[in-house]
Amino acid sequence: MSFLKCFVPFSLCLLFLTGCWDQNELDELSIVMGMGINIDKKGDLIVTYQVVNPTEVAPGVSGGGGGKQPVFTVYETKGKNLMEATRKATKQTSRRLFFAHARMVVFSEKLAKENIYEALDMMSRDPEVRSTIQVLIARNTTPSKILRTFTAIDKVTSDEVAAILRISEKNWGENVQQDINEVLQSIINEGGEPLINGIEITGDKDLAVTAKNYEVGDPARVKVSGMGVFKKGKLKGWLDGPEARGILWLRGKIVSSVVTVPCKGNKKGYAIEVVRSNTELSASTKRDVPTINVEVFPETNIAETNCPVNLEKPSEILKIEKMFNNVIEKEITKTIKAAQNFNSDVIGFGELLYRENPEKWNRVYKKNYNRIFPEIQVKVKVDSRIRRSGIRTSPFLFEKNQENKEEVESS
Amino acid sequence: MRNRRKRPIIKTHKKLSDMIADKKSGESSSLQTKSVASEVQIRAFNDKQQPVKVGELSPALHINVDRIKHRLGNPTDLIVREFEFELEQKVTATLIFLEEMNDTQLLSEFILEPLMNLTSEKQSSPVPINHALHYIKQNALALGRVLDVETEDELLEALLAGLSVLLVEGNTKGLKMGTNGGKMRNIEEPTSEVVIRGPKEAFTESIKTNISLIRRKLRSPDLRIEKFIVGDITRTDLAIVYMDNIVNPLIVKEIKERIEQVKTDGLLETGQLEEFIQDETVTVFPQLMSTERPDVVIGNILEGRVGIIVNGTPFSLIAPTQFIQFFQSSEDYYMRYDISTFLRLLRFSVFIISLIAPSIYIALTTFHQAMIPTTLLFGIAAQREGVPFPAIAEALVMEITFEILREAGIRMPRAVGVAVSIVGALVLGQAAVQAGLVSPAMVIVVGITAVASFAIPSFAVATSARLLRFPLMIISSVFGFYGLTLALIVIVAHLTSLRSFGIPYLSPFAPIQTQDLKDSLFRFPVTHLFKRPEKLAKKNATRTLPYEVKKKREEETTR
CATH class of the missing domain: 1.20.5 (Single alpha-helices involved in coiled-coils or other helix-helix interfaces)
Incomplete structure (x- = not known):
């Protein structure tokens, strides 16, 4: 009884005096969808927050009259570091900034060239920011402009960018989704360096930041472009186009892509659709400068043929496979060359060497990796298989030629 | 304590x-x-005249009659019919009964008529008056249930139980005769446990009818029906029903003891009895199952449980009861095993939904916004925009409104019910949202909770979910998922601590009984339910023998 007498009031106190410290009603939160980080001349951080206006985004809920509001608003603050800037933002907002749903963080090129490590720490430390937040670098523009851009399909820019990254990685393969987790992982990896997607604005840049951008048929858009190569936290240069795709081949991350293979002097040649691919890396660490073997096994379809070839013959298919192999081999070699020129191990060779021979890595390679990496010999071998050719075998061009020949013969 | x-x-x-x-x-x-x-x-x-002990019947008719009239307060429905019949000489007799409780046709056809037609000619030897009672019992009364009455108290009890009593001048005994009758409700379809497939009869208020319903379906000599009388004033008949060759005798003994210990003035419904004989009073969970279906009682008797039937209510109790039984319907055994397994899983998840759905909504929207998918978050945030109350207030208001509507719907006369439902639909649905009192998402949550709580077959366990919902909502509004999880752990711990007549409430899950799991959340095909519940039927565990027909067929065809 006496136990109960003590227990009941105490537990009631527990209910009503403690707790609630992290309670937030939904309408007291500003949902941040994207962050931009720039640096000013004094070295302070300029942080931009893209905050959603849920009434405009939510389906089926009409805003309480009084004309259309923009889908999002942008706050901008300055601070010596990220946390300071974030808290300073409360001077402008009526609600607490809520980061759990942030989709992307954009660094300016300027900041990237100086140092991105500092800005990354807060985001990896804060429990609210998700580790799946995409990291990008604004190319030829500033983060604040990107976050102010009105996009046509997904109304919130950050949403759109995250979706673009995902779709383009799956279908084209010149970008890898780099969330903050992966960026940090590649920094921590032995000898590794991060590789961060670039983003730019195409079209009328002045129009981009106005709501009129919704109303034109050909609006300014955000576009993922290239991947930034880092060295010791500093942006060194960009990998673009096929060079960027080489990274995906090397990492075995190609899900699907299209590769153009020339034929008989026709540059357009064949479009080969990659369906799936497998990459095997192995290293030999006998000598002071290691050699690395890259073997890629893509499975492909013929998606388009612009020359008259008899695809019914297996030998023709084999020829195409060979040409395709060459194209990919060149692509990969070029990528490796580029990385070696930047002297930045964005591919992850260091980690590979460490796994292959941890003892030698610690003893020999680690100290001189700067010197060794550009000299690493890489043997690239591509062994592809063409599985299908769509719903027809030979191209109609070939059949037409056949008919012509037959006509000539018969006449 | x-x-x-x-x-x-x-x-x-x-x-x-x-x-x-x-x-x-x-x-x-x-x-x-x-x-x-x-x-x-x-x-x-x-x-x-002659000395008579207190309470014993006097040979003088008018004295007995006077005393009975006096003790009953000479009520209008007490009929005292005096008549004469002929044995060795003319004998005066009195038939006493309460009018509306007896079948008057029975009385006149099988008692008055044969007695009045008695003549001395038929008798081989003259019958002395003091043997008259025995003689007419043997020769004249064409009734099944005729017993001797020796004391006045016994006589009164028989009268009040709806029997008729025959007193004969010069005899210190009387006869009580089973001529019960009067108006009674017919056997109808069950109203609270409706099934699509299965027997459509339900218990009635009469214990006799109810016992007959069980007897008719269970023709075993091992069926035991034991009678008790509970209630000092109401003197309510109560019967326990069990299979002697299956049941665990210790459980029967325990039940009997508990019933005998009930000392109260009246017993009108099994609910009252339940509160007396249940193991734990401070709990929201029902520890005895009540049913109005004879087939449910029989099914449980066959598993080694005991049925308790009380006169005056169509609901009978089943003891001991396990938690899982509340999620089983008798129909589960009449339908195919696959669909009944699906339905059982559905009912259980429905119970959980009705228990925690509002709490989850509150926890998500006030603590764990990160867990809501982004697009949905926009939707909910937009709806919450302009709602003046915190989520907990919003949820409490809606839940309580719903409880009010539900109570009103039950208690209202049927004619007003339509008005209640229309106003309710407007209040709960459209108007509350438009007025900005609650968000549409909350309406959905309350709606799902309400529908879910109706989908549980047992009303008793649905009410415990209904009660627990509110503390859970408050806890999750203070501690979020953390508090909700803790509260659920406490609930499970409490469930584990419960016992129903010594059988763990959560069995067969805790403690685990692998054989019994076959008929718990799942129902295996009937051909594979070989054993009765382990703890209940130790004596006679085998229920079904392996069914060999198909095997034989297969062997024949493969040959």
Whole structure:
């Protein structure tokens, strides 16, 4: 009884005096969808927050009259570091900034060239920011402009960018989704360096930041472009186009892509659709400068043929496979060359060497990796298989030629 | 807890009752003192003729009749029919009964008529008067249930139970005869446990009908029906029903003991009995299952449980009861095993939904916004925009509104019910949202919770979910998922601690009984339910033998 007498009031106190410290009603939160980080001349951080206006985004809920509001608003603050800037933002907002749903963080090129490590720490430390937040670098523009851009399909820019990254990685393969987790992982990896997607604005840049951008048929858009190569936290240069795709081949991350293979002097040649691919890396660490073997096994379809070839013959298919192999081999070699020129191990060779021979890595390679990496010999071998050719075998061009020949013969 | 018993409140209560008793004896107006007084008178009267002990029947008819009339207060429905019949000489007899409780046709056809037609000619040897009772019992009364009555109390009890009593001049005994009748409800379809496939009969208020319903379906000599009388004033008939060769005798003994210990003035429904004999009072979970379906009672008797039937209510109890039984319907055994397994899983998840759905909504929207998918978050945030109350207030208001509507819907006369539902639909749905009192998402949550709580087959366990919902909502509004999880752990721990007549409430899950799991959340095909529940039917565990027909067929065809 006496136990109960003590227990009941105490537990009631527990209910009503403690707790609630992290309670937030939904309408007291500003949902941040994207962050931009720039640096000013004094070295302070300029942080931009893209905050959603849920009434405009939510389906089926009409805003309480009084004309259309923009889908999002942008706050901008300055601070010596990220946390300071974030808290300073409360001077402008009526609600607490809520980061759990942030989709992307954009660094300016300027900041990237100086140092991105500092800005990354807060985001990896804060429990609210998700580790799946995409990291990008604004190319030829500033983060604040990107976050102010009105996009046509997904109304919130950050949403759109995250979706673009995902779709383009799956279908084209010149970008890898780099969330903050992966960026940090590649920094921590032995000898590794991060590789961060670039983003730019195409079209009328002045129009981009106005709501009129919704109303034109050909609006300014955000576009993922290239991947930034880092060295010791500093942006060194960009990998673009096929060079960027080489990274995906090397990492075995190609899900699907299209590769153009020339034929008989026709540059357009064949479009080969990659369906799936497998990459095997192995290293030999006998000598002071290691050699690395890259073997890629893509499975492909013929998606388009612009020359008259008899695809019914297996030998023709084999020829195409060979040409395709060459194209990919060149692509990969070029990528490796580029990385070696930047002297930045964005591919992850260091980690590979460490796994292959941890003892030698610690003893020999680690100290001189700067010197060794550009000299690493890489043997690239591509062994592809063409599985299908769509719903027809030979191209109609070939059949037409056949008919012509037959006509000539018969006449 | 012991201190509580020594509290002065009870003492004053005793004093009060003493005071009342004193007062009454002083006034000499209470029933007891009256009867005592009358007995004194009668004794004085009897002393002249022959000595008769108090409470025993007198051979003088009019004395007995007077005493009965006196004790019952000479009610209008007491019929005293005096008549004569002929044995060795003319004999006066009296038939006493309460009018509306007896079948008058039975009385006239099988008692009055044969008796009045008795003549001395038929008799081989003359019958002396003091043997008259025995003689007419053997020769004249064409009724099944005829028993001797020896004392006045017995006589009264028989009268009140709806029997008729025959007294014969010069005999110190009477006869009570089973001529019960009167208006009674017919056997109808069950109203609270409707099934699509399965027997459509339900228990009625009459214990006799109910026992007959069970007997008809269970023709085993091992069926035991034991009668009790509970309630000092109502003298309610109560029967326990079980299979002697299956049941665990310790459980029967325990149940009997608990029923015998019930000392109360009246027992009108099994719910009252349930509160007396249940193991734990401080809990929201029902520890005895109630049903109005005979097939449910029989199915449970066959598993080694005990049915308790109370006169005056169509609901009978089943003991001991496990938690899982509340999610099983008798229909589960009549439908195919696959669909009944699906339905059982569905009902269980429905229970969980009705228990925690509002709490989850509150926890998500006030603590764990990160867990809501982004697009949905926009939706909910937009709806919450402009709602003045925090989510917990919003949820409480809606839940309580729903409870009010539900209560109103049950208690209202049927004609008003339509109005209630229309107003309810408007209030709960459209208007509350448009007025900006609640968000549409909350309406959905309340709606799902309401529908879910109706989908649980057992009303009793649905009410426990209904009660627990509110504390859970408050806890999750203070502690979020953390608090909700803790509260659920406490609930599970509490469930584990419960026992129903010594059988763990959560069995067969805790403690685990692998054989019984076959018929728990799942239902295996009937051909594979070989054993009865382990703890209940130790004596006679085998229920079904392996079914060999298909095997034989297969062997034949493969040959």
